Amino acid sequence: MNYASRKARRYAEALFSLAVDAECVDATVAEVARVADLFAALPDLSAVLAHRRIPVDRKLALLASATAGEDGAAGLSELTSHFLRLLVENRRVELLPEIRHALQDKLDQRQGVVRATVTTAVPLLKAEREMIEAKLGSLTGAQRVELEAKVSKPILGGVILHFGGQVVDASVRTYLQTMRETLRRVRVSEFDHEGFLPLDTDKIRAAAR
Amino acid sequence: MARKDEISAVLRRELEGYSKEIRMVGVGTVMEVGDGICRVYGLEDAMAGELVEFPSTRDELGNPVRGLVFNLEEDNVGVVLLGSDREIEEGSEVRTTGEIFQVPVGRALLGRVVSPLGVPRDGKGPLVESEVAGYQLVEQKAPGVVEREPVTEPLKTGIKAIDTMIPIGRGQRELIIGDRQTGKTAIAIDTIVNQRYTHQTDKPVYCIYVAIGQRQGTLKQVVADLEQHGALEYTIVVDATAATSPPLQYIAPYSGCAMGEYFRNNGMHALIIFDDLSKHAVAYRAMALLLRRPPGREAYPGDVFNLHSRLLERAAKMRSDYIVVAAEAADDVTEGVDGRVYQGPPGKHEAEAKAQEIGGRVKRISGGGSLTALPIIETQANDISAYIPTNVISITDGQIFLEQSLFNKGIRPAINVGLSVSRVGSAAQTKAVKSVARTLKLDMARYNELAAFAQFASDLDKATQATLNRGQHLVELLKQPQYGPLPEPDEVFVIYAGTSGLIDDLPLGQIGAFEVGLRSFMAERYPDLVREINATAQLGDDSMAKMKAAVGEFKAQFLAAQAAGQADAAG
Numbered sequence: 055m056n057y058a059s060r061k062a063r064r065y066a067e068a069l070f071s072l073a074v075d076a077e078c079v080d081a082t083v084a085e086v087a088r089v090a091d092l093f094a095a096l097p098d099l100s101a102v103l104a105h106r107r108i109p110v111d112r113k114l115a116l117l118a119s120a121t122a123g124e125d126g127a128a129g130l131s132e133l134t135s136h137f138l139r140l141l142v143e144n145r146r147v148e149l150l151p152e153i154r155h156a157l158q159d160k161l162d163q164r165q166g167v168v169r170a171t172v173t174t175a176v177p178l179l180k181a182e183r184e185m186i187e188a189k190l191g192s193l194t195g196a197q198r199v200e201l202e203a204k205v206s207k208p209i210l211g212g213v214i215l216h217f218g219g220q221v222v223d224a225s226v227r228t229y230l231q232t233m234r235e236t237l238r239r240v241r242v243s244e245f246d247h248e249g250f251l252p253l254d255t256d257k258i259r260a261a262a263r
Numbered sequence: 264m265a266r267k268d269e270i271s272a273v274l275r276r277e278l279e280g281y282s283k284e285i286r287m288v289g290v291g292t293v294m295e296v297g298d299g300i301c302r303v304y305g306l307e308d309a310m311a312g313e314l315v316e317f318p319s320t321r322d323e324l325g326n327p328v329r330g331l332v333f334n335l336e337e338d339n340v341g342v343v344l345l346g347s348d349r350e351i352e353e354g355s356e357v358r359t360t361g362e363i364f365q366v367p368v369g370r371a372l373l374g375r376v377v378s379p380l381g382v383p384r385d386g387k388g389p390l391v392e393s394e395v396a397g398y399q400l401v402e403q404k405a406p407g408v409v410e411r412e413p414v415t416e417p418l419k420t421g422i423k424a425i426d427t428m429i430p431i432g433r434g435q436r437e438l439i440i441g442d443r444q445t446g447k448t449a450i451a452i453d454t455i456v457n458q459r460y461t462h463q464t465d466k467p468v469y470c471i472y473v474a475i476g477q478r479q480g481t482l483k484q485v486v487a488d489l490e491q492h493g494a495l496e497y498t499i500v501v502d503a504t505a506a507t508s509p510p511l512q513y514i515a516p517y518s519g520c521a522m523g524e525y526f527r528n529n530g531m532h533a534l535i536i537f538d539d540l541s542k543h544a545v546a547y548r549a550m551a552l553l554l555r556r557p558p559g560r561e562a563y564p565g566d567v568f569n570l571h572s573r574l575l576e577r578a579a580k581m582r583s584d585y586i587v588v589a590a591e592a593a594d595d596v597t598e599g600v601d602g603r604v605y606q607g608p609p610g611k612h613e614a615e616a617k618a619q620e621i622g623g624r625v626k627r628i629s630g631g632g633s634l635t636a637l638p639i640i641e642t643q644a645n646d647i648s649a650y651i652p653t654n655v656i657s658i659t660d661g662q663i664f665l666e667q668s669l670f671n672k673g674i675r676p677a678i679n680v681g682l683s684v685s686r687v688g689s690a691a692q693t694k695a696v697k698s699v700a701r702t703l704k705l706d707m708a709r710y711n712e713l714a715a716f717a718q719f720a721s722d723l724d725k726a727t728q729a730t731l732n733r734g735q736h737l738v739e740l741l742k743q744p745q746y747g748p749l750p751e752p753d754e755v756f757v758i759y760a761g762t763s764g765l766i767d768d769l770p771l772g773q774i775g776a777f778e779v780g781l782r783s784f785m786a787e788r789y790p791d792l793v794r795e796i797n798a799t800a801q802l803g804d805d806s807m808a809k810m811k812a813a814v815g816e817f818k819a820q821f822l823a824a825q826a827a828g829q830a831d832a833a834g
Contacts, residue, residue, distance in 0.1 A: 057292070057294060057304040057305075057338075058338070059338050060337055060338045063338070216290065219289055219290060219291070219305045219306070219307045219308070220287050220288065220289055220290065221287070221288055221289075221290040221356075221358065222285060222286075222287050223285070223288070224285045228318075234325075235325075235326065237274060
């Protein structure tokens with residue numbers, strides 16, 4: 055899940071609904087992503103576009119030349135370039151990365167895609183990966199599961215699954231940590247001087263709880 | 264090695280019970296963090312007031328740092344941190360726990376100094392688990408009208424001026440208000456110390472002292488004083504001193520209240536002191552401003568009234584439930600002969616009538632507990648019309664107003680009798696005290712009206728002079744040292760000596776000696792009067808006459824001793 059502020063979501067909403075009407079949702083989302091990548095790669099460009107003392111018409115000219123098709127690649131669609139002009143005019147260029155995430159979320163929602171991250175200590179086998187995808191699909195009712203696999207040695211074993219603001223933590227590290235906390239709450243001072251515990255485990259368990 | 268084996272066995276059992284269940288929890292990511300506040304995106308299923316965890320952090324006990332969900336906004340969640348924010352950074356993960364803030368309650372906490380989270384801070388080891396009665400939500404709704412009954416039992420402070428003129432009842436909320444260094448905390452501590460006598464009765468009062476935003480050193484001194492006077496054993500100290508983060512200071516009185524409610528809800532009595540609510544409001548203001556809640560008057564957020572009213576409403580006297588049982592019924596009977604449960608004071612009336620009719624007796628089966636609150640407010644330059652003082656004055660059932668000028672004149676406790684009131688406590692005053700203190704407040708009021716003329720005393724008429732003289736003697740008589748709470752019989756004798764005018768002709772400088780002498784004289788020579796007051800809390804006509812004679816007798820003896828002393832000095 056990526057953060058998108060309220061402002062960004064409003065812009066994304068507007069663009070998305072226009073794209074739906076024009077039946078070019080995928081293309082638009084991809085274009086916005088491309089522009090966002092371009093801006094991320096050229097921090098100077100976004101700095102100039104966001105600068106308050108540079109006149110809007112100069113910014114628009116710069117934007118036009120920066121996003122014009124070159125080397126045979128197509129330029130931006132009319133919808134996207136209008137959208138970018140609007141952002142520049144409204145001084146909201148810095149929202150572009152958030153808008154991109156918001157658009158992606160909306161697209162995923164429309165296509166029934168669930169994005170998930172799976173973290174394991176060793177790389178997943180293909181079968182395991184497919185199993186997780188199938189499980190996740192049935193759990194969330196998603197049409198398609200986009201699984202991103204990460205490897206992290208410190209979790210020792212097991213899996214951690216992140217999807218849509220939820221986490222399923224079945225890692226060995228968390229398991230051990232929880233166990234440590236549970237055991238630490240058993241009070242050794244409950245033992246009598248001979249080292250025997252009055253065997254009232256209910257009490258201990260209640261305490262641990 | 265038996266010991267090792269046994270320990271392993273316990274640990275094994277523990278592990279067997281340890282479930283491998285894996286939960287799905289909500290997560291979010293930290294956007295910004297600072298000043299004990301953190302903004303998080305995600306956490307879409309978080310509840311208001313829920314505890315969240317920062318799994319990447321560890322506090323000094325090795326547990327993840329926790330936070331409290333405070334603001335639920337459209338695109339982010341405002342979380343106040345209950346621990347250090349040092350290890351939390353942008354991008355840190357936050358997980359929901361599904362828990363609402365709870366603290367341990369029960370007798371295990373008595374005699375302990377705990378943090379607002381219920382964790383011991385006195386270095387005496389963990390709480391005795393067998394005495395922990397359970398965990399209580401920190402934010403609780405105050406009991407409704409049906410669950411309450413009017414205040415009827417006294418809560419003795421042991422301070423003459425308060426018990427006679429501004430009496431406090433169990434379940435009352437009485438504000439202690441005054442400038443810095445006027446003895447506010449001293450009154451609260453004396454009241455706690457005085458509750459020691461209740462632990463010899465069947466209605467002991469347990470005390471909770473919540474220190475909010477105070478100096479660590481002050482709290483340390485308070486705890487040492489309580490310990491020295493044998494009061495710590497029935498007291499819980501909640502430590503939210505100035506070094507504690509604002510969120511913990513904010514939560515501290517609610518935690519203390521939850522601990523007190525355990526006693527209240529189980530038919531026992533408790534006294535809670537919030538020292539002090541001005542600093543509590545300041546801590547809440549800091550939090551609210553950091554969370555960008557709109558500031559109102561004096562920059563306090565809009566709900567600062569509710570902050571204190573919902574807290575103080577939790578102080579209450581709970582309704583008693585009675586049944587009618589046969590006269591010879593055993594003590595553990597829980598069902599009445601007519602199968603009815605009589606509720607509250609009207610119920611008791613009815614039950615008594617019924618018991619008389621069938622020749623049985625009335626038995627209380629549940630309820631009857633109380634939680635008395637003594638909030639403290641510190642004013643600036645005696646300004647009781649500032650925002651927080653007026654709020655709390657309007658919430659409480661009366662206030663004890665302490666004044667710097669009185670304090671500096673040596674009148675301690677420095678209670679301003681004119682501005683101090685108790686709105687419900689007089690119903691709880693015992694007959695014995697009432698019978699001797701009836702005219703006290705009036706005498707004091709008359710005196711205060713005329714006190715400005717005291718320096719022209721010789722030019723005034725006889726009646727005015729008498730009023731001034733009486734007032735001066737009463738003021739002298741009401742002085743009381745710290746940690747010197749008086750038992751009820753002593754209060755009755757001493758106040759009687761003052762209001763009856765018996766000491767009007769004594770030199771002012773000798774009043775203190777007279778009081779001390781009178782108390783030991785009565786205890787020695789008239790133990791039956793002491794016993795009567797202790798047992799019945801009232802004085803019959805005969806006893807009244809006897810007390811009158813006894814005080815007169817002591818006065819004669821005292822004057823004779825004084826004269827002899829003077830003669831010795833002269834000779």
